[in-house]
Amino acid sequence: MPASRTRPPDQRRRGSGAARPPVVEAVVRWAGAGLDRWKRLSRTWRVSIAAALAAVVAAGVWLALPEPSDEPRARQYLAFKACLLTDSHGIAGKDAAPVWEGMRRASLKTHAKIQYLAVPGPATVANARPYLASLVQRQCGVIIAAGKLATDTVTANARGFAEAHFVVLGTAGAAENVRAVQVSGTPVADAVERVVSEAVG
Known part of the structure; x- marks a missing residue:
């Protein structure tokens, strides 16, 4: 007698009509009941509820965002100061x-x-x-x-401020600290940027 080809009970394929687990069945019933109640609501109530949910979600997203700092990070400057003496303009x-402009570039760099x-x-x-003396008193690293x-003011008074360091464009006076x-042939801003950067070290 040929052997039976019937599979053991635990290996039989379940039919499409197999019962769902109790938890899944409960969730389906709950969702169906909620959908039914939603359909019975008036349009005004639906709009109000949707707006309230949107507001709750927006508030949650806003609270989750990092707080911006009160002030931008301050730039850290060196103690070194480069000073400029000008006429009334x-x-x-x-x-x-x-x-x-050259001093500004050097400041950004150094x-x-x-x-x-x-x-x-x-x-x-x-x-x-007196204005030159004021810059010296401010302890400018270079004037x-x-x-x-x-x-002309620097050339005439540099020897009287021996502790200061001066820069002039063109011909220097006899003082060693000038x-x-x-x-000539070099943009003034480029030359000044280089001089200030070298003075900062």
């Missing part, structure tokens, strides 16, 4: 503008501080000397002269 003057001081009133060395008035920067 300040850094807007034709002689001072390219010098200030994080050195930069300052300028304009000389108001008569364009004389005697009138400008740059922009224009004829500032250059450095002359030749700018």
